[in-house]
Amino acid sequence: MRLLITGGAGFIGSELVRRLVATGDHDVTVLDKLSYAGNLANLSSLVETQRWRFVQGDICDRDLVRELAAETDAIINLAAESHVDRSLRDPGGFIHTDVFGTWVLIEAAREARHERFLQVSTDEVYGEVMTGRVTEDAPFLPRSPYSASKAGAELQIRAYMETYGFPAVITRGSNTYGHNQYPEKIVPLFIVNALEGRALPIYGDGSAVRDYLHVSDHAAAIECVLTAGTPGLAYNVASGNEISGVAMCDAILSATGAAESLKSFVRDRPGHDSRYAVDTSRIEALGWRPLVAFDEGLASTVAWYSSNREWWQRLRDPDYWAFYTDTFVEVRGSVTPTVARTHSAAP
Ligand code: NAD
Numbered sequence: 001m002r003l004l005i006t007g008g009a010g011f012i013g014s015e016l017v018r019r020l021v022a023t024g025d026h027d028v029t030v031l032d033k034l035s036y037a038g039n040l041a042n043l044s045s046l047v048e049t050q051r052w053r054f055v056q057g058d059i060c061d062r063d064l065v066r067e068l069a070a071e072t073d074a075i076i077n078l079a080a081e082s083h084v085d086r087s088l089r090d091p092g093g094f095i096h097t098d099v100f101g102t103w104v105l106i107e108a109a110r111e112a113r114h115e116r117f118l119q120v121s122t123d124e125v126y127g128e129v130m131t132g133r134v135t136e137d138a139p140f141l142p143r144s145p146y147s148a149s150k151a152g153a154e155l156q157i158r159a160y161m162e163t164y165g166f167p168a169v170i171t172r173g174s175n176t177y178g179h180n181q182y183p184e185k186i187v188p189l190f191i192v193n194a195l196e197g198r199a200l201p202i203y204g205d206g207s208a209v210r211d212y213l214h215v216s217d218h219a220a221a222i223e224c225v226l227t228a229g230t231p232g233l234a235y236n237v238a239s240g241n242e243i244s245g246v247a248m249c250d251a252i253l254s255a256t257g258a259a260e261s262l263k264s265f266v267r268d269r270p271g272h273d274s275r276y277a278v279d280t281s282r283i284e285a286l287g288w289r290p291l292v293a294f295d296e297g298l299a300s301t302v303a304w305y306s307s308n309r310e311w312w313q314r315l316r317d318p319d320y321w322a323f324y325t326d327t328f329v330e331v332r333g334s335v336t337p338t339v340a341r342t343h344s345a346a347p
Contacts, residue, residue, distance in 0.1 A: 001115065002027040004072040006059050006105065007079030009034060011181040012120065012173075014042035016076070016219040021052045028052040031059065031068060032079065036319070037182045041311060059101035062108070069108035074116040076226065077105050083184055084124075084146045085327050088270060091145035098149035103156050110164055117157070117168040118226050123211070123236060125151040125172060128273035135279045136172070136234045143271050154234070161232050169229035171222055171283075174238035174276060178215030178297065179304040183312050184323075186248060187212070187298075191305045192312050194258035201328035204268030206246030209275040211238040214292035224288040236278035239290035255302045267329045 003020065007013040008030030020026050032038045034056055046052060057064045059079045069075065079101060081087065081094045102119065109117045126134050127141030140155075142148040160166035177187035190200045221237040229235060243251070249263050305312060 001025075001074050002029070002072040004029050004031060004068050004075045006031045006075065006077045007038070007120075008032050009038040009040055009042055009054070010078060010082070011037070011042075011178075012176055012215055012218055012222075013078040014039075014180055015178070015215045016078070016222055017043060017052070018046060019216075019219045019223060021046055024051065026051075027072075029068060029072060030054045031057055031065075033058045035081075036315075037082065037184075039180070039182070039311075039315075042180045060096060060104055062104050065104050065108045066111065069105075069112040069114065072112075072114070074114050074118070074226070075105055075109050076118045076120065076222065077102060078120045080120075080150070082146070084144045085184070085269065086323070087144055087146035087149070091149075094145050094149040095152065098146075099152040099156065102153035106157055106160050106166060106168070110160065110166055115167060116226065116231070117166065118222065118229075119153065119157055119168060119170045120222060121154050121170050121172045121234070122147065122150050123172050123174045123238060123276045123278045124273070125154060126276070126278070129275055129277045133277045133279040134236075136236055136282060143273055167231040169225050169231060170234035171225050172234055172236050172278065173218050173221065174213045174236075174278060175210040176213050176215050176218045178301050179308075180311075181215070183305075183315060184320075186210075186245065187252070187301065188305065188312070190249060190252040191256065191302055192316075194252055194256040194262060195306060195309070197258065198262065199264035199330075200249050200252065200262050201264050201266040201330070202245045202249050203266060203272060204245075206249065206265065207244050207274065208272055209242050209244050209277075211277060212241040212243055212248075212294060212297075213237065213239045213290065214294075214297040217290040217292055220291070221283060221288050224283065224286050228286045233282070235283040235286075236280050237283055237288075238278050238280050239292075239294075240280075241294040242275075242277065243294070251298060252302070255298055256306075264330060 009032040124147035181188040
């Protein structure tokens with residue numbers, strides 16, 4: 001297929017692009033606006049060939065999207081504003097990209113009579129799951145502007161499926177970690193802070209649980225649903241690694257060899273979901289399984305951040321620190337971005 005992959009310079013998108021280009025089965029066009037989270041360095045291992053190309057642009061640009069849809073057979077949409085904390089400050093920006101931008105893509109795909117549309121969504125659309133694991137038929141109960149905008153995108157797609165027989169499939173992935181992730185979400189943030197001897201800010205009492213999925217398993221799931229998924233269906237994707245904020249902090253302190261004293265508790269995120277948990281039987285019936293054990297995935301992620309300091313150090317600019325100090329407020333004051341004196345040797 002000739003694939004248009006949006007958000008392909010981001011964390012999960014770049015892993016997927018590398019994976020799909022390597023198979024040689026597809027022609028790949030990456031469309032990415034290169035927001036603060038998009039990074040062409042994520043694709044630097046790929047030599048531009050006739051089998052893939054990069055286009056810098058916005059999924060909300062209807063003319064550009066129409067033009068690219070006319071030259072391709074299917075779209076995989078990963079472009080999004082993706083960080084819950086940022087959505088608390090700018091819900092409108094999330095609605096614009098995640099809802100309106102997705103509509104621009106599905107409308108262009110419908111006009112171009114695409115064979116398939118794959119929406120990369122999130123397990124956060126179900127809201128918090130206090131007990132058990134939810135299947136794909138569970139209701140949407142999003143509780144943050146981010147998850148509400150991802151749910152809104154899915155509802156547009158659902159309407160197109162019902163109204164126009166639009167051939168869409170959806171993945172609902174859990175919290176993803178691994179190499180090349182912008183250092184704002186918990187795993188890369190804790191790793192780079194530990195490597196620099198800075199405090200690791202844990203929200204609230206640290207009991208909120210997430211199910212951590214390695215980025216290579218997430219990309220494999222997207223490929224699996226692209227090729228074997230049934231149009232009209234959504235597929236949960238998770239690996240069953242349920243880990244609390246405190247346990248993640250402990251695991252990263254241990255994996256980096258950083259000092260226990262870096263553990264720091266900060267004011268909780270408003271509306272913080274306490275747990276997400278999804279049932280993955282449907283995607284497992286297609287043959288997908290998570291392959292990366294959490295300990296192994298965390299060790300390789302720590303090793304990657306440890307040996308790619310240039311990649312993440314230049315991302316920590318004044319805007320980054322302004323967002324950081326505004327977001328993480330220690331119970332006794334702000335978690336200042338200064339290097340702690342108690343740090344022990346990092347690997
Ligand atoms: P990311 O923030 O690392 O990357 C998003 C990419 O989209 C960036 O390259 C950015 O430049 C691009 N982008 C943003 N707005 C755009 C626009 N208007 N037009 C074109 N490009 C734009 O995100 P990620 O973590 O790689 O997530 C990718 C997708 O997977 C998102 O849709 C997200 O909702 C979903 N998802 C993420 C996770 C996770 O834990 N990271 C889990 C489940 C689902």
